[in-house]
Amino acid sequence: MGATKTTLFTKEQNDLALMAKAIAHPARIAILQHIVQTNTCICGDLVEELGLAQPTISQHLKELKNVNLIEGIIEGNSVCYCINKETWAAFRKFLNAFFVPVKINKKCC
Amino acid sequence: MGATKTTLFTKEQNDLALMAKAIAHPARIAILQHIVQTNTCICGDLVEELGLAQPTISQHLKELKNVNLIEGIIEGNSVCYCINKETWAAFRKFLNAFFVPVKINKKCC
DNA sequence: ATTTATTATTGTAATTTTGCAATATCTAAT
DNA sequence: ATTAGATATTGCAAAATTACAATAATAAAT
Numbered sequence: 648m649g650a651t652k653t654t655l656f657t658k659e660q661n662d663l664a665l666m667a668k669a670i671a672h673p674a675r676i677a678i679l680q681h682i683v684q685t686n687t688c689i690c691g692d693l694v695e696e697l698g699l700a701q702p703t704i705s706q707h708l709k710e711l712k713n714v715n716l717i718e719g720i721i722e723g724n725s726v727c728y729c730i731n732k733e734t735w736a737a738f739r740k741f742l743n744a745f746f747v748p749v750k751i752n753k754k755c756c
Numbered sequence: 757m758g759a760t761k762t763t764l765f766t767k768e769q770n771d772l773a774l775m776a777k778a779i780a781h782p783a784r785i786a787i788l789q790h791i792v793q794t795n796t797c798i799c800g801d802l803v804e805e806l807g808l809a810q811p812t813i814s815q816h817l818k819e820l821k822n823v824n825l826i827e828g829i830i831e832g833n834s835v836c837y838c839i840n841k842e843t844w845a846a847f848r849k850f851l852n853a854f855f856v857p858v859k860i861n862k863k864c865c
Numbered sequence: 866a867t868t869t870a871t872t873a874t875t876g877t878a879a880t881t882t883t884g885c886a887a888t889a890t891c892t893a894a895t
Numbered sequence: 896a897t898t899a900g901a902t903a904t905t906g907c908a909a910a911a912t913t914a915c916a917a918t919a920a921t922a923a924a925t
Contacts, residue, residue, distance in 0.1 A: 757883060758882070758883050799871080800871060800872070810872075811872095811874080832871085833871050
């Protein structure tokens with residue numbers, strides 16, 4: 648007990664849950680917004696922007712990398728992150744498909 | 757340590773993270789899909805549909821109720837759940853707005 | 866009033882997540 | 896080679912999440 652029983656669900660359901668989990672933290676939302684806004688990528692100014700410690704930011708970046716939402720490129724002695732447009736678009740697509748407008752529904756049963 | 761530092765972020769960022777967290781579990785994805793598909797609501801057949809114990813389902817339903825994604829109406833000695841269309845549409849809107857297509861971006865920096 | 870059926874709550878254990886200090890790694894510059 | 900600047904990794908503590916057995920609560924039927 649304590650671990651999600653992924654075997655009970657379809658790949659689609661597990662994947663969607665993982666997508667949601669990737670952005671289920673305000674720091675990761677803020678990081679993504681920052682990268683999107685500053686068209687040109689960033690690096691360590693995230694540590695100053697958000698008020699979190701460097702290892703914490705690094706960990707959140709890692710999680711975003713793990714789901715391929717961002718990519719990091721070494722630039723001198725710092726690292727430059729950018730959005731992976733394909734994954735970004737895929738997230739949009741799948742989440743949008745999930746929240747397809749509900750039709751018939753006259754207040755239950 | 758262990759608790760999200762919500763005070764560092766804007767209301768929008770925290771709200772978006774909460775929306776994502778609400779669907780960041782395959783069981784809750786499955787529950788929502790089931791309610792949407794069976795236009796007429798459900799009740800305890802979720803326990804059979806998914807392979808989770810009744811208290812576990814009840815707990816997931818509670819979380820979905822907490823963010824107003826679903827509503828429950830007492831029907832005899834069972835409970836009938838349905839989608840809250842307003843919240844559903846709001847989730848769609850905000851997530852869609854977040855994942856707005858990324859423009860300029862020629863592979864980093 | 867009792868029984869039956871269904872859902873909610875409580876309590877608990879395992880796991881995961883969050884956050885950071887300390888440290889390691891890596892690159893550029895001296 | 897050493898140093899300086901920046902990011903990643905490790906290890907740990909606190910908190911949150913997931914899952915369920917046991918139990919309570921609630922409503923219908925007998």
